Amino acid sequence: MLTSILVVAAIPAIAIYLYQKLYYLRFQQYAAWPQLQPSLLWGHLKAMNEFIESGVKQRHVDILFREIKEHLGNPPVYLLDVRPAQSYPIGILCNHEVAEQVSRATKALPYSMDKSPTMDFMEPLTGPSSVLTSQGEEWKALRRRFNPGFAPQHLLTLLPCILDRSWHFFEILDRYAASGEVFSLDELCINLTFDIIGAVTMDEDFRAQAGPEAQSEIVKLYRAINLSYRHIPTMANVSSTPRALARSHQAKFAELKEYSAKGGKKSRSVVSLSLQDTDELTQRILDQTCDQLKTFLFAGHDTTSILLQWAFYELSRTPRALESIRKELDEIFGTDPSPSVVRDALLAPGGEQLIQRMSYVSAVIKETLRLYPPAGTSRYHPPGSGVNVQLPDGSSLSLDGVAVYNCATIIQRDEAIYGETKDDFIPERWLGDTDTSMETNVDTKTGKIPPSAWRPFERGPRNCIGQELANLEARVILACAVRRYDFTKIGLGEIERDEKGQPILNEKGQFETASQLYNIMQITAKPVDGTRVRVQLTPESAKTL
Numbered sequence: 001m002l003t004s005i006l007v008v009a010a011i012p013a014i015a016i017y018l019y020q021k022l023y024y025l026r027f028q029q030y031a032a033w034p035q036l037q038p039s040l041l042w043g044h045l046k047a048m049n050e051f052i053e054s055g056v057k058q059r060h061v062d063i064l065f066r067e068i069k070e071h072l073g074n075p076p077v078y079l080l081d082v083r084p085a086q087s088y089p090i091g092i093l094c095n096h097e098v099a100e101q102v103s104r105a106t107k108a109l110p111y112s113m114d115k116s117p118t119m120d121f122m123e124p125l126t127g128p129s130s131v132l133t134s135q136g137e138e139w140k141a142l143r144r145r146f147n148p149g150f151a152p153q154h155l156l157t158l159l160p161c162i163l164d165r166s167w168h169f170f171e172i173l174d175r176y177a178a179s180g181e182v183f184s185l186d187e188l189c190i191n192l193t194f195d196i197i198g199a200v201t202m203d204e205d206f207r208a209q210a211g212p213e214a215q216s217e218i219v220k221l222y223r224a225i226n227l228s229y230r231h232i233p234t235m236a237n238v239s240s241t242p243r244a245l246a247r248s249h250q251a252k253f254a255e256l257k258e259y260s261a262k263g264g265k266k267s268r269s270v271v272s273l274s275l276q277d278t279d280e281l282t283q284r285i286l287d288q289t290c291d292q293l294k295t296f297l298f299a300g301h302d303t304t305s306i307l308l309q310w311a312f313y314e315l316s317r318t319p320r321a322l323e324s325i326r327k328e329l330d331e332i333f334g335t336d337p338s339p340s341v342v343r344d345a346l347l348a349p350g351g352e353q354l355i356q357r358m359s360y361v362s363a364v365i366k367e368t369l370r371l372y373p374p375a376g377t378s379r380y381h382p383p384g385s386g387v388n389v390q391l392p393d394g395s396s397l398s399l400d401g402v403a404v405y406n407c408a409t410i411i412q413r414d415e416a417i418y419g420e421t422k423d424d425f426i427p428e429r430w431l432g433d434t435d436t437s438m439e440t441n442v443d444t445k446t447g448k449i450p451p452s453a454w455r456p457f458e459r460g461p462r463n464c465i466g467q468e469l470a471n472l473e474a475r476v477i478l479a480c481a482v483r484r485y486d487f488t489k490i491g492l493g494e495i496e497r498d499e500k501g502q503p504i505l506n507e508k509g510q511f512e513t514a515s516q517l518y519n520i521m522q523i524t525a526k527p528v529d530g531t532r533v534r535v536q537l538t539p540e541s542a543k544t545l
């Protein structure tokens with residue numbers, strides 16, 4: 001009897017305790033952060049849902065984050081309390097100076113802040129020991145091991161391979177130009193960049209562009225994995241495909257063992273670098289190498305293919321930019337627009353210097369990655385770590401316990417930096433500072449754009465190891481393609497025409513479009529419709545046939 005009375009009496013006390021605890025978590029713990037009005041039970045989940053419902057539901061979270069930031073009056077950072085959906089809140093970093101403090105090395109954090117557990121969703125794809133998600137000394141050792149494979153001088157030796165793989169791409173485009181068929185540029189670009197990264201990582205020809213019959217199993221598996229992330233991945237498809245990948249990689253290692261035994265350790269492919277100094281292929285080494293291969297294969301093709309799609313699309317609706325890029329290429333390679341002319345010049349002695357002269361091409365790449373960064377970084381330190389950042393007003397903010405996200409989509413469209421043209425495709429803004437390398441990226445001559453306000457490859461020690469490869473691929477492919485083809489977007493983002501069937505040029509020098517092409521989240525940020533296009537040979541190219 002007494003026990004029952006005590007239990008009944010304890011209920012209000014427990015309820016009050018729980019209420020106070022929840023009240024603290026929702027309204028006090030992170031009160032220093034700008035944020036939407038939280039609800040006691042749901043934090044910001046309900047409010048976020050209202051934002052999701054107010055627009056196209058599939059849109060990429062970066063677009064949603066941007067809308068919330070504008071709603072909040074453009075603070076430099078803000079908080080989304082997504083507990084209990086996740087055990088920690090998310091901090092959206094919208095200001096380049098704050099983002100820079102998260103990504104740079106400090107005395108206390110020589111490899112910058114740790115990667116966030118929000119990255120765990122990548123594990124089925126990249127494995128537990130991936131260079132992308134590993135931390136501390138383990139990460140440093142991996143990075144050191146792979147750096148030689150991405151040194152600028154070494155990358156130039158890949159030029160013949162990049163050009164060779166690109167040839168299939170141009171052949172396929174020629175076929176589509178002849179048939180007039182509508183096709184997915186996404187599929188073509190993915191297959192192209194997969195073939196290139198296959199050669200770089202494994203010295204392999206995956207024949208991704210050779211059609212479903214001839215494609216390597218790995219290509220099909222990656223496609224399946226990627227699609228499984230389109231919606232919430234089901235355990236079945238996410239867990240089985242990487243296992244199959246692992247089997248496939250392990251078969252490769254057996255070959256490699258033989259290859260190494262013959263003294264073939266000179267290659268700088270990821271697989272060779274991963275196994276260098278290895279005398280015995282233990283299961284641990286096999287597993288670790290497999291994780292790195294999975295990481296490089298994925299990270300090395302997906303993002304670059306997105307860059308190409310958006311670049312072709314933006315050029316197709318910006319006649320001024322298309323004219324400028326073609327003019328630059330005419331000046332460098334002569335007026336014959338055949339890709340073979342560009343290839344021959346690039347492969348001839350001194351060809352590398354021609355790449356350095358492609359300022360406008362680089363500006364197009366830089367501007368495309370500014371508007372449509374395919375990826376970002378997220379970092380986390382648990383409560384009590386003592387990690388703070390300084391906000392632009394000089395105040396200090398604790399990041400402890402918050403998974404912070406450097407939202408490049410927001411940062412790279414900051415009106416305070418890019419002005420009223422923040423949402424417009426203007427490659428010219430980069431002329432005079434077309435260096436796409438994050439290490440050497442410097443202020444423009446006018447000093448207007450701070451280096452940290454352009455961060456598609458992220459910055460600091462955990463920046464993208466493959467950025468120079470991506471830049472090289474994109475420059476070579478654009479240089480060969482933009483004078484040969486005219487792309488026309490079909491469906492979403494299609495150009496509007498007047499009653500005479502002519503495109504309508506707006507005051508920004510771009511063709512008006514009837515709707516807007518946008519990104520969705522499919523691991524990275526990619527165009528929603530796979531970039532459906534039609535392609536034609538340019539009149540100059542048609543003449544050379």
Ligand code: HEM
Nearest residue numbers: 131132299300303304307375376377457458464465466470
């Ligand atoms: C346009 C193309 C690319 C973009 C926009 C891009 C973007 C990024 C970003 C934002 C990160 C940081 C991710 C994070 O902190 O979670 C990153 C890391 C990484 N990227 Fe890329 N990437 C591109 C191309 C490539 C290529 C071609 C490769 C491989 C050859 C590659 C391999 C990697 C790897 C291995 C990391 C992890 C680096 C580390 O933590 O040390 N990426 N990339």
